[in-house]
Structures are given as C-alpha cells and as structure tokens.
Amino acid sequence: MITSVQAKDKRAAREEDSRQKPGAGHAPGRIAKNAHAPRARGGHRAFAHHPSTPHEQPDIAPHPRARGGNPDLEDRPLLLVDIDGVISLFSFDPGARPGGTFHSIDGIPHFLSSSAAEHLLGLVSDFELVWASGWEEKANEYLPHLLGLPTLPYLSFDRAVGRTNAHWKLDAIDAYASTNRPLAWIDDAFNDACHDWAEARVAPTLLVQTLPASGLTEREAETLERWANSLQDPTIP
Numbered sequence: 001m002i003t004s005v006q007a008k009d010k011r012a013a014r015e016e017d018s019r020q021k022p023g024a025g026h027a028p029g030r031i032a033k034n035a036h037a038p039r040a041r042g043g044h045r046a047f048a049h050h051p052s053t054p055h056e057q058p059d060i061a062p063h064p065r066a067r068g069g070n071p072d073l074e075d076r077p078l079l080l081v082d083i084d085g086v087i088s089l090f091s092f093d094p095g096a097r098p099g100g101t102f103h104s105i106d107g108i109p110h111f112l113s114s115s116a117a118e119h120l121l122g123l124v125s126d127f128e129l130v131w132a133s134g135w136e137e138k139a140n141e142y143l144p145h146l147l148g149l150p151t152l153p154y155l156s157f158d159r160a161v162g163r164t165n166a167h168w169k170l171d172a173i174d175a176y177a178s179t180n181r182p183l184a185w186i187d188d189a190f191n192d193a194c195h196d197w198a199e200a201r202v203a204p205t206l207l208v209q210t211l212p213a214s215g216l217t218e219r220e221a222e223t224l225e226r227w228a229n230s231l232q233d234p235t236i237p
Contacts, residue, residue, distance in 0.1 A: 076128050076228070077126075077127055077183055077184060077204070078127065078128050078176075078177055079123060079126075079127035079129050079183070079184050079185075079224065080132035080169075080183060080187075081120065081131055081133070081152075081186055082132055082186060082187035082189075083134075083135045084133065084134070084188070084212070085211075085215065086116060086187065086188060086216050087112060087113055087116045087120070087143070087147070087215055087216065088110040088112055088113075088215075089112075089116075089213060089214065089215045090111065090212050090213070091212050091213045092111075098213075098214060099113065099114050100112050100113040100114045100115070100116075101114070103146055112143075112147055113215045115216075115217070116215040116217070117143075117148065117149055119217065119218060119221035120149060120216060121148070121149065122221060123221060123224055123228075124150070126228040126229070127184065127224070127228060129150070130152060130154065130155065130176065131152050131154035132172070132185065133154070135154075136154055136155070137154060137156075139152070139154055155169065155173065157169065157172055167193035167197070170193070170194070170197050173185070178203075179201060179202050179203065180202055181203055182203045182204040182205065182231055183201075183203065183205055183206075184207075184208060184224055184227060184228070185198075185205075186208045186209075186216060186220060187207070187209065188209060188210045188211065188215075189209075190207055190209060195207065204227075206223075206224070206227050208223055208224060
C-alpha cells in the first residue's frame with residue numbers, strides 16, 4: 001500500500017537559515033510515502049532515548065480533537081516530530097506574526113508556536129509521538145513547561161542535522177522504528193534521500209512538509225489524523 005500526500009503550498013523562496021539551533025538544525029523538504037524494503041545506510045551511529053520515569057509525563061487535559069480510548073502505544077503509528085520549522089517558526093512576516101511567543105533557548109531566541117503545540121496535542125491519541133530534531137534532549141528540557149507538551153522519546157544523531165542533510169536522521173529513525181510499523185514524519189525539510197527511504201519502507205509511511213513561517217497548522221494536523229484513521233479503516237480517503 002502506497003500513500004502519498006503532496007504539499008499544495010509552494011515554498012516561498014527561503015533565505016539561507018543562518019540562525020543557530022540548539023544542538024543542531026535541519027534541511028529542505030516536501031512530502032512522501034512508502035513501498036518495499038529499507039535500504040542500508042552506513043557511516044554514523046544513531047540512538048533513541050525514552051523518558052525514564054512516569055513522573056516525567058506532565059498532566060495534560062484532553063484536547064477537543066482527541067478521540068476516546070487509550071490504545072497501547074505500539075498499536076498506533078509513530079509520528080516523528082521536527083521542531084525548527086514545525087513548532088519553532090522563522091521567516092514569517094513580522095507584520096503578520098502567527099500565534100506564539102519568543103523564548104530564549106540556551107540564549108538563542110526562538111519563536112514557539114502555541115497553535116502548533118495545540119495541534120500536536122490533538123494527535124496524541126492517534127500516534128506515538130517522538131522528537132526527531134537536532135534539539136535532541138533540549139526538546140524535553142524546554143517544550144513541556146513552555147508549551148504544555150508531554151515529555152517524549154527523542155532521537156539522537158552522531159552528526160549535526162542541518163537544512164541540507166535531513167537524511168542523516170534516517171539511521172536514528174530506523175533504529176527506533178520497526179520496518180513493519182507505520183510512521184508519519186513531519187518536518188520542514190526533506191531531501192530526495194528522505195523520499196527514497198519513505199518509498200522503500202514496507203509499512204505505510206507519510207512525510208508531511210511544513211512551511212517554516214507557519215509550522216504545524218490545522219491543514220497538516222488534519223492530514224495526519226485522516227491518514228492515521230485510514231490505517232484502521234481503509235475506506236477513509
């Protein structure tokens with residue numbers, strides 16, 4: 001089964017992202033899908049970290065869009081979540097600033113989107129969420145208390161992940177995710193290697209691209225929710 005969602009917005013011509021990013025950064029992107037078996041890539045190690053104790057999970061009120069029930073996490077598809085360009089926004093028009101607030105992350109200003117956080121919370125009953133960002137452990141140091149997001153497992157990378165090398169995330173993703181487990185990945189920056197990898201996976205795979213000026217919006221959240229529901233009910237378009 002092959003699923004493909006093409007981003008309908010053309011990406012506005014992007015200034016070179018010269019901002020520093022905590023721990024690392026990201027790369028360019030679109031959207032993709034799945035098909036056969038993953039190809040081996042070598043050269044660098046990758047790690048996945050899990051919250052170690054139950055008290056690390058903050059209490060979060062149910063989101064209005066969250067469905068009832070609490071299926072085991074392994075029964076849900078994975079949702080790999082980038083941060084820069086998805087939750088931490090940039091390159092937006094100062095006169096049309098999206099909802100959110102500037103915060104200092106290790107001394108670097110980041111504009112954190114409150115609406116992106118709300119949409120992400122709306123997906124917690126459909127997916128197992130995992131941070132897939134150069135922020136690595138800093139995501140759990142800052143985002144739970146700044147945006148009310150849960151403490152999540154996060155991927156670590158042996159090299160910095162930048163705007164032109166999102167494919168360096170793939171080894172960490174493969175180390176975390178079974179080849180037979182459906183997954184979605186939301187990022188503002190994919191390259192051809194990411195799309196080839198998605199096409200080659202056995203399990204249903206969805207790549208969803210965001211615009212760094214708007215991040216995770218209702219449009220992307222609905223795409224993800226509809227895709228997750230379609231795994232349970234193939235009649236859902």
